[in-house]
Amino acid sequence: MDELRVRFAPSPTGFLHIGGARTALFNYLFARHNKGKLILRIEDTDKERSTKESVDAIINGLTWLGLHWDEGPFYQSQRTELYKQHVQQLLDEGKAYRCYCTPEELELKRTKALAEKRKPIYDRTCRERTDHPAGKPYVIRFKSPMYGTTMVKDMVKGNILFNNEELEDFVILRSDSSPTYNFVVVVDDVDMHVTHIIRGDDHLNNTPKQIFLYNAFNYPIPQFAHIPLIHGTDKARLSKRHGATSVEAYRDEGYLPEALDNYLVRLGWSFGDKEVFTMQEMIDNFSFDNISKSAAIFNPEKLLWLNATYIREKSAEQLLPLLEPFITAKEWSYSNQDSNLLRLIDETKLRSRTLVELCDMMGYYFINGSIVNRYDPNAANKFLISENIPILQNAALLTGTMSPFNQQNIETGIKSYVEQTGLKLGNFAQPIRMAITGGTVSPGLFEIMEILGKDRVLQRIENAIDYIEKNKKNG
Ligand code: GLU
Secondary structure: OOOOEEEEOOOOOOOOEHHHHHHHHHHHHHHHHOOOEEEEEEOOOOOOOOOHHHHHHHHHHHHHHOOOOOEEEEEHHHOHHHHHHHHHHHHHOOOEEEEOOOHHHHHHHHHHHHHOOOOOOOOOOOOOOOOOOOOOOOEEEEOOOOOOEEEEEEOOOEEEEEEHHHOOOOEEEOOOOOEOHHHHHHHHHHHOOOOEEEEEHHHHHHHHHHHHHHHHOOOOOOEEEEEOOEEOOOOOEOOHHHOOOEHHHHHHOOOOHHHHHHHHHOOOEOOOOOOOOOHHHHHHHOOHHHEOOOOEEOOHHHHHHHHHHHHHHOOHHHHHHHHHHHHHHOOOOOOOOOHHHHHHHHHHHHHOOOHHHHHHHOHHHHOOOOOHHHOOHHHHHHHOOHHHHHHHHHHHHHHHHOOOOOHHHHHHHHHHHHHHHOOOHHHHHHHHHHHHHOOOOOOOHHHHHHHHOHHHHHHHHHHHHHHHHHHHHHO
16 A cells, blocks of 8 residues: 555544644645545544534634545444444454443442452453343454553654553444444544554554454554644643634634644644744645654644734735625625725734734724724823814814825825924824724824825814813713
8 A cells, every 4th residue: 555545533522623623734734745645534423422513613624724635524424334344244253242241240340350459351251152142232342362462653652562461352332233433443444544543642542452453454554643632831631721722713713724724733743943834834844753742732822923923924905805704793894996995904914913803903994983982991081181182173174284185295294293383293193093093003193094084084083072072071
């Protein structure tokens, strides 16, 4: 078998979380780097916990991240016939057996073993049994080797030796005829000709049992890579308490898929001290030589930093369609041809770490009427005060006379006014910025004035003066 084949095999029992996405990414990069194939296999045998919403979340999440698979999605729930045939094959070859021990009997054996300080593994009562008591429920167990050792050769962890005596004759088919996880994984990996298995190291202890099964099916043992789990900054396993853990939540919070991919690849993998990678660079450089053996720490600040980097590098024309869902969610409208909006995006993107921030920071542009109810209250207290009314009135007068109303004229006009009056530009500019944007942080004032246009600037200065006067009366 010369083609390299890997699979991403999520259980659809929740959203696509950060850890799953990283496993998918490593599989994707490994497949692309080696010109192999990536298979998507949905492990939905747990009927109670598997949901359609979760399958959709996984598929949407992978698609959004740009992690395209070559084959599938395959659904284990649609492959029961194949599993049945393989159970039968093992029975026929004497590699598996029916076990009629009842749950109560098993529990007794367990308690006894524990009391005698033995490992509570199944004592193989039914291993050589040949009768078939009619109507009595049974499970099917695999005949595991009773002696010797099993070596897991892992591209991340190295060689790990398991003692076969500690592994039991595990169940492959439950009494309700449903096959178990360890069994279906191997049947599928064999059927799909998987050559490399890249997954979380929480599956490491399953691996020797799976190796028994590959041997039973005379299938060459795949290469394993068990990647360390992801922890929060407090070293505990990553969970909701560390913030958003689903890929869709990051999408909705305004992260770019490139940034998340780039962040995820660095969770456990490194390439010198390089931090920013295009997808092609990740594919070109990915290998298991540079995977860390210890748990990766999820650092939301670093993800934000990367996201800001990617936002900055995109043009306004690229960003506008990405902003669309966030803008429409606010019920704001815009035109794709609006060159002022594109200019504003180009200026504002430099200060935004997410698309949500970028959208929010441009709110004053999308609003046509008064923005008084959007004023940043602290900044309003500081700058929209009676002493500044003359500044605002003069700004309105200057604005009225400028023609054409463009950045250059505005700059010349305001600067010469400030020089004549001996005011500091900053003292003059902040109340105006406050009046026209509702806050004190924005791109350059002269440019913003041009972008907003003369009418809106005049209207907003007037609104700010009214606001101050109303406050004076009330206060
Ligand atoms: N379905 C398993 C999970 O979601 C993965 C199984 C495997 O990769 O072998 O954890």
